[in-house]
Amino acid sequence: MLNTSHVDSLANPYQAGDACYALWQILIARDSDAFAAADWSLCDADFAHQQFEGISANGSFDPINWSLSYPTVESYRDDWLQMADRFLNISFASTSHRELLYRMQKFAKVEIAEGRAIVWKQFWADELLTNGERYAISAQSVYRLLKIDGQWKIVGFVGYLPMESRAA
Secondary structure, X not given: OEOOOOOOOXXXXXXXXXXXXXXXXXXXXXXXXXHHHOOHHHOHHHEOOOOOEEEEOOOOOOHHHOEEEEOOHHHHHHXXXXXXXXXXXXXXXXXXXXXHHHHOEEEEXXXXXXXXXXXXXXXXXXXXXXXXXXXXXXEEEEEEEEEXXXXXXXXXXXXXXXXOOOOO
């Protein structure tokens, strides 16, 4: 259940104890904090290393264009760290990198059954840069998680999917 009693973009919108609360902590809070610090160690424990695979949609809705870009957590980590470094070199006019990461992400849908979860996470931003240009992103990812020893772990995702339109 969503907690709508606050407007703090850095705060978890779900009620503590709700499964969505734990998923948000993994997929938005820890991921954003780690990405803004370019520090993989902050989120490494959120992955099921032996079961993980990451698929890149390569910006396409057509699955024939998708690829197994990340057969291991380590292969994803290496690319993730490069993406974080590139992101941190962007100069935003009026927001911090961490704040933008939190503001630009939301769960569009969550399904949980039998210790498994699928989370549809959307990314949307249109932010002014210090040079007057704009940073824009409109994408989505679908994450698969498994509850292992009472803890949610990321076992895979399809990422870099386009969005047809910005969801409200």
